[in-house]
Amino acid sequence: MVLGSDPHQRSLAAILVVMEELGRAACPAPMWSAMLANIALSKASPAADGMRRALEAGRARFAFSFGAFDPDVGVGSIALDKARATGSLRFVEAAGSATHLLVPVGEAELALIDLGAGGVKRVPTRMMGAWGNWELTLESVPATLVPIGDVGLDHLRSIAAIALLARAHGAANRALELAAEYAKERQQFGQPIGRFQAIQHKLANCFIDIEGARRVLHHTAKLLDKGDDDWPYFADCAMAFAGPALRRVSLEIQHTFGAIGYAEEHEAPRHFKRVHLDTIALGGAAHAKRRLASRLFDNGGTGLPQYDLGPAGNELRELARRWLSQNWAGDRKAAFDARPFAKREFDAEFARDIGGTGWIGLGWPSEFGGQARTPLEQIAFIETMERGEAPRIGASIQSNALMMFGTPEQQKKYLPEILRGVAMHGMGYSEPQAGSDLAALRTSAVRDGDDWLINGQKIWTTTWWGEYMFLAARTDKNATPPHAGISMFIVPMNAPGITIQPAATMYDGSFANIFYNNVRVPLENVVGRVNEGWKVLTGALAFERGLVGGGIVLKVAHAFEQLRQHLLSRPELSADPVIRDRMATFAGEIEIGRQLMMHCAELAVDGVTPPEYGAISKVFSSELMERFGEAALDMLGMQAALSEQMPGAIDNGRFEQNLRHSLMWVISIGTNEIQRSLIAQRALGLPR
Structure with missing residues (x-):
């Protein structure tokens, strides 16, 4: 079968597989022209039918040029006069071995030209130091008009x-x-x-x-x-x-x-x-x-397309949208939006309200009280919450760790609180000498009777105001390798011996330095086995990175739409060719981010997303967020740099705040430099 010849099997997916393999093999076979010829000749006509049969039988070999309909004006064109073609066409692939040429002469018609006829001159062209393209000169060469296939010229291109x-x-x-x-x-x-x-x-x-x-x-x-x-x-x-x-x-x-x-x-x-x-x-x-x-x-204008997330995902998206319109709108949302950013990171009342829907446990297994929704449904929910500008909820990473590694008693105690939205768990990982290198952490936990005695310091802790801390501490200082001696603990934040020093962040949020001085927690607060906390910690981080990449790109997609609306309201900006080019670039990059997110969701169907793919999504989307933040200020000018609650601030400082916040996503849960090393070693097999 010739590529693209069978109307029932004319799959673009199949065409791409063949073309990719030709590229891998550096094979010069003229499959591109053959594919276009088959599609273009699919509309019934005597000439088209005859040439298609000849192509399938190998009696005809086609070259294809879009001529005057190629966006590159240097390609050239032909003109028809009484069914004879005259003109020149450049950069025609495989024309040296072709028997026939197809070139559009209108939106609905092709000229079919026998390259063996008199009046045809073929000159090989060396491009990028390689041969394979040709310049064709036609001088009053007979041409037959055939209709373009049902796909249409624009789609064919x-x-x-x-x-x-x-x-x-x-x-x-x-x-x-x-x-x-x-x-x-x-x-x-x-x-x-x-x-x-x-x-x-x-x-x-x-x-x-x-x-x-x-x-x-x-x-x-x-x-x-x-x-x-x-x-x-x-x-x-x-x-x-x-x-x-x-x-x-x-x-x-x-x-x-x-x-x-x-x-x-x-x-x-x-x-x-x-x-x-x-x-x-x-x-x-x-x-x-x-x-x-x-x-x-x-x-x-038209915004970014909405993804088809399947019947269940689409239904949940609409259900969540309606819930937000009734529960997170009007005066309630306006009052929340009027707060300083540091007070908009979390809303306890909203968390309890949404806790009543069960959506905090959207992806949890049913045995833990969850809804066992698919990854696509979870994406639908995250996307809707982002578009509704709802505050954060739940403790997905910690709850996942509890479901994977927790004891039945821990699961019974902590998971219902998270599910109802009445308890938040922070993550106590990073230390002054152990950021991305968590195996170097020094906070210690020593067995003392029926308790663990915890001492040390954690930094950059964002959810420091939560009820609990999901804390990594060293339980064996002599373990080899170092990560073998780490355990995970649930620490109540009202326990004696905890000192919290909050600090404002560059993005107007907050984190804290937290000091643990002889803090006692009961033996049963260890999550997973003693000295096997690295498995718990890395499992939780792998799960988080798979989610974070998707969450970041959905933030960028929402901000992109807000920026597009602002530009539309100012015709001098929306008509600016530089701005149009940059926005088009971001539209394409957002789709890459969304596709990487969707791939992580597909992989998660069979379990946890492999770390390297979660890392790819996180690296790409976080750096996209940075680039977008920079570009938004360029496009909107100085007014966009006005911070929240300043007179004239665009969207209460949305765009400049997005830029400052973007830096956190590049660093959080393992800097992008560490993630790149992980990608190189896990995906490409490079040595550690």
Whole structure:
């Protein structure tokens, strides 16, 4: 079967698989043109039927050019006069071995041209140092008009661009695999270069870009194959993001290889050339971003599409939206919004109210009183709470640890309180000498009769005002390796010996330095086994990172819509080409973040999201939040820098506060530098 020939099997997902493999193999087979020819000739006509049969039988080989309908004006065009074509077309792939040419001459018609006819001149073109493209000159060559298939010219062009991106993705992915293997073997300064943090972080960035491109490409294919009207939007997002991202990857791969990758006998240069040629074709990212900007701003504009989260997820989203409209709106929400930010981190009354719905235990197993909702339903809920600007609730990480490692007595005592919204648990992990390196923590817990005696200091604790602290302490100072001697405790925050020193944060929130001086907690307050707290701690963090990435990108998506509305209210800004380009870029990046979030949700169906994928989502989304915060101030100007409760502050200082808050997400639960090392070691197998 020729790719794209069977109407019942003309799956974009299948097309992308083939194109990716061609890219991986650096194979010059003209499948892109064959695929477009099959789709374009799918509309019934005698000429189309005959040529399609010839293509399937191998008697015809097609070259395809969009000509005057290519966003790149340098491609050229042809004109028809009495069924004869004249003109020139450049950058035509595989035209040297083709028997026929297809080129649109209108929104609904193609010119079918026999390249063996008189008046055709073919000149090979070297591009990016590689052969494979041709310049065609036509001088009064006979042409047959055939109708374009039902997909339509605009959609055909999007399919063509996505297929090229898939080929570039395959090439970049193969190059990354080669670089990772090289980094494991290449010795410098007495060790593999893959152990150097600079190389690990470089290749981790590449893996994040590769994964982001893969997710959005295949999401686009999924939408097209099921007939979703939003698929062209995601195709544009894929082009806006994946083009620049895959080129970044190809450059970093060359940097990793150094001089060895610069030699033409090496495989890497072929992938470098493939990536650059395929990502600039058909107007590249610039054309896609112009289309995205038009959607966002022209004729009143359209916001980010709402994801289909399945029947249950969609129903819960609407149910939660209605609940918020009745319980978190009007004077109540206005009074909350009027508070300083430090007083808007938590609202005890709201937590109790929503505790009555059972939604705090949305994803908990039913045996613990939860609703056992799927990850997609949990995303629906998080998204709705974010859009409703509701305060935080629950203690998801601690409750998850209790369900996984807690005793029946602990579960019976603490989980119902969390579920009802009447108790909050903070996390006592970080210390002055143990931030991301939690194995270095020094807070100690010593057995004393029926109690544990805890001494030490915790810093940067955000939920210091909660009823309990989920505390990591060392119970064996001589353990090898160091993380083997850590245990997890539930510490009541009203226990004697606790001193809290709150501090204001740069983002107007608060955290605290907390000192534990001979604090007694009963033996039964250990979560998990003594000296096996590392398993509890890392399990809880892995779960949190999978959630945090999704939560961050949904925050960015909500802020993006608020910014879009402000720009629409000021036509001089929404018409500014620089602003339109930047907003289109962010639209594409938000979809990458949402796709990484959705991937974590899919993985969570079978258990906890693997740490490297939670890390990818967290790194990408937190740094997106930073970039967005910076850009919002650029677009809106000095007025956007006015802080809350200042006269004239835009949205009570929303945008400048978002920027200051974004720094916390980059550092929280393991800095992004640590996360990049985790990605490099777990996803790419680089040495520790």
